Amino acid sequence: MITPIAVRLTKGDDLKRSLQRLVTEQGIQAGSIASCVGCLTHFHVRLAGATQTLLLNEPVEIVSVMGTLTPDHQHVHLSVARQDGEVIGGHLLEGCLIDTTAELILHQYHNLSFGREPDPHTGFTELTVGLQSR
Template sequence: MHAVTPVAFRLTRGADLKLSIFNAVKHHKLPAGCVASVVGCLSHLVIRTADGKSTLNIHDDVEIVSVSGTLTPDHVHLHIAVANKQGDMIGGHLMEGSIVSHTAEVCLLSFPQMAFTREFDEETGYTELVVSEK
């Protein structure tokens, strides 16, 4: 059985959620990982929508409902779902500039026996995940 290593931290007001997660990946030298849980709230949300091109900028308090994603040493691929003050939900690809309003509690999982990288895929037009064993 392979070990899984947890990484947990709390972000405070003004932290960029995506950059902070990426910085944690670099700081802890995670070779491969995923997001286990993120709870908290944002004062500014930036997401890319399903068309792969458009972005939404929401300058209002939103509650983080879910964050999921894969973590590589050079890239984090994160999706987020949030709820506004009325409970309406929206989600998409998390972009830089999404700012913590009060707190965000982040739990990541590292898979030291694996290596995640990304390679350009001509079919999708994006860099896609490549999974290998160490």
């Protein structure tokens, strides 16, 4: 069974912290981001290769957000468009601050449990998928 969770984030909310709060408040054991539309005043992501970050302090429009949500970790990628239309993105970090609004819809999967475990091949903690006992 899938339960949608819809919220509106407002000016000054931190996108990453808001996701973490929602996962805790809703008791999400396995979830994903279905949609997120809005704008940011600050944009902070880790870039490909996991060694550099990018921080912009300018207005940007959210054009894509996707990710998996576990109780202890939210793996989220974010793309935004700058005022000239250039699109940039990366791995969501704290510091992405909502400007006017962000309309966020999450999906909670009641029959699954997501976790993360170290993977010796990648050097990162990677997604694990289990079945929820009923």
